[in-house]
Amino acid sequence: MVFKRVKVFLMVMLFSASAAAENVSFSFELRDKGGKVFEDAVVSLMPTDSSLIMPPPSGAVTEMEQKDKQFTPHILVVQKGQSVSFPNRDDIQHHVFSFSETKSFELQLYKEDVPSPLVFDNVGDVELGCSVHDWMLGYIKVVETPYFAKTDDQGRVYLQELPAGEYNLSVWHPRIVNKSNGFTMQVDVSKDVLLNHQLEVDVLPPLLGFDSFEQDAEYQ
Structure with a gap:
């Protein structure tokens, strides 16, 4: 009886450790074509396993x-x-x-x-x-997908508790100059990942500050 209890206890511990190991972290840094950090870009991870959505x-x-x-x-x-x-x-x-x-x-x-x-x-x-x-x-x-974030002022995103697996990584921003305003690539997130990427396409300059626009009328 003692042996069976120990065996069951060990199996539960191994199962719990295995389940915990299935969650990983994903770090991503984005830079523009000139090497400058790219802020406010949408980064999403679409799992190839639809059950994770x-x-x-x-x-x-x-x-x-x-x-x-x-x-x-x-x-x-x-x-x-x-x-x-x-x-x-x-x-x-x-x-x-x-x-x-x-x-x-x-x-x-x-x-x-x-x-x-x-x-x-x-x-x-x-x-x-x-x-x-x-x-x-x-x-x-x-x-x-529920797995998304925007790059911060250092061009980075950090996603924790991400289910391990294969993903399609998509990056989007309206200033990225191509048909889709971004790109998609496959990534293996079977373990903790730190990924750096530099855009190969041009980006439009930031919009002018809103205060620079002439505001002739205000509607109450």
Whole structure:
């Protein structure tokens, strides 16, 4: 009996250790063609094993704010099926719209009364504008996978507790000059990975600061 108990205990320990070992970390650093760190790029990891794709939490809502007459964040990443709210933090009205194929919509003039959240149920990129303030520009990137992040001011992302396996790594940013505004490559994440990548294509210069635009009229 003692032998059986010890054997079962050891099997449980081995199983737990094996399960824990299946989670790994992924580090990625991105630089532009000239070697400068590339900030705010969307990095997503799509597992080749579809069973690893978990849906977004039920009822989860993220925000794309309008604040200081700009979209904040400039680029928002969400998983397919997630809802996005568009709160207006300014003391003037905004009129948010998108003509993008991924998600076309219009939120007519509003201020305090925030429209109901919108569900983004197609993968792709959504370009946002404001009919009142022409200089306002934002993006929502919709990805299939729950494993994603944006590069920080050092051009890096760090994903923890990632299920070990094979992935398709995708990088996207509207300033990357090619047809897809990015690239995709296969990566093996069977163990902790540190990956550096330098773009081979050009990137557009950053947008002018929003304060540099002439603002002739404000709509209350």
